[in-house]
Amino acid sequence: MSAVTLTHNKISLALYPLREDTPGRVLLLLHGLGESSPTEVPARVADWPGPVWALDFTGHGDSTVPDGGGYTAESMMGDADIALAHLLGLGRGPVTLYGRGLGAYVALMLAGARPTDVCGAILDDGPGLAGGGPSPSTPVLARIDPAAPRPPDPFALVELSADVRPPDYATTFVRQAVHYSGLDRCIAVVGRVRPPWLDAVADEYGVVSEGIAQALARFATAEPAPADS
Amino acid sequence: MTYSAEVTLATPTITFPGARRPDRSSTVDSSGVAIRAYEWGDADAPLLFLVHGGFDFAGTFDLFAPLLADAGWRVVSWDQRGHGGSAHAALYSWDADVRDAIAVVDSVTADPVPMIGHSKGGGILLQLAEVAPWRMTRMVNLDGLPSGRTAPDVADHERTRMLRDELASWLDHHRRTHELQRKPGTLDDLAARRGTMNPRLSPEWLLYLASIGAQESEEGWRWTIDPALRFGGFGPFRPEWSLDRLPGLGIPMLGVLSTIEEPMGWGTSLVDVQPYLPDTAQVVEMADTGHFLHIERPREVADVVLEFLR
16 A cells, blocks of 8 residues: 655645545545554445545654644644545545544534535544634643654644634534535534534534444435535 | 854845844754844843744844844844744744744743734734743733724625635645745835735835845745745634733733734724733824834834833
8 A cells, every 4th residue: 555645835745545446435534633544444434335545644644744843723624635636636526534533623624615525524533532622721832852753743742632623613614514515414423522612513504423334324325416606 | 942053144235224134143943943033232231032923024123123222132033934034834823933932032041031022923922921921021012912803794695605715715725835936026026015015114115125035036036935824814713812811911011002904903902902901011002003013113112112121
């Protein structure tokens, strides 16, 4: 399995094809904070009938670990969007997103920001799900040991676990996805843990709390209606 | 953190009355990001730090800093990551800017020091005062106090459409950042372009700024700021998060506010911030003055600041 190397600003991103030789819609896996792409299709999403790809976020896995930090969930969304552009180029149509922890939050944002290019986002438990909570807490001056092993980038671990995630900010992305995706039920919550942002998201119109099998089956065969302009 | 050997500054080819390039320049290592630092004044004088605003660079203090240096201060400033002569980083965030600020201050002194910030630089200092209060003795905020004003009302469907366009534009920009370059031109072109965002600053000053803030290539001059940076953007930030830092300030603060709104200003008035001010703060409004008050009225702003720092 060899990675496709993509570029986001000064970062080389590693995007892995875990399963290519099947027809159907592409599933993009977004890992949790401190994790990296799996080396094979995880059992949890093994029932997905189509191709499966996985991205290493900046500072994780085989993607570049940059100097000096500066991580935000939005910049991770930029990573995922560059992977999305590559996968759209495969000609399989809109891509379904599956995110764990941090990856779930990024998947939600990308589903709202690229609603016609994403066919459903599946939000699952995982590291970095809560971020820094719904409002700022006592800030800490992070002094990172330059000799600390990398990856994952210690700056990513510190900054993305303090990343503030207001519930009304998260639900904005749900509403963008509902309005423009052409799918009535465009977000699936399959995890058990509900930090405040996810609790609010789960209550929104267009969001379904369901099992992973149902979510995978639903998005694999979904046919988005023409998008609103 | 290390403070490297001094960097020699080129003599500007264009002059402006009262503007003076720094007396010294060095490079500070902030966790691998090279930050260019500058100093005006006697190296043995008491320290005073200056923090520039977004899309500016330390050279924008070339009028203001010499007035402080000539009053007996060793004035230290730096180009924030991606700005001026500092490295173009892979990632940008306010937290990273605060860490870079600490790196610069640590490279010069272990003692608490007075600091002055303009615009975004003022916001960085508000955050720094909360995250590292032991580093600061006094704070001057030049038109960088947050406003709690909400955006104008727009219909929900219009807000949804605007947000869709904004999000797509931000992501489209990020897809291209690795190939972007600043638009080349003559120094006059660069000055004119900056004039659209700095409408109250004179063409002569903007030309001077271009001469110290741009680099010449075969295609022409380009601003050195990282093309990956752009105005606007989005995120969960709320002005009240910054306003909430004000009541807990444990050091004296002077705020100087502009009174004429312009594109890069924050539109904050004294009424906006009054309820949040601690007893140790004073805020003055400068009549008939825009966002770049230290460039429009360097002598008056310096006098107010020097009086506060006495």
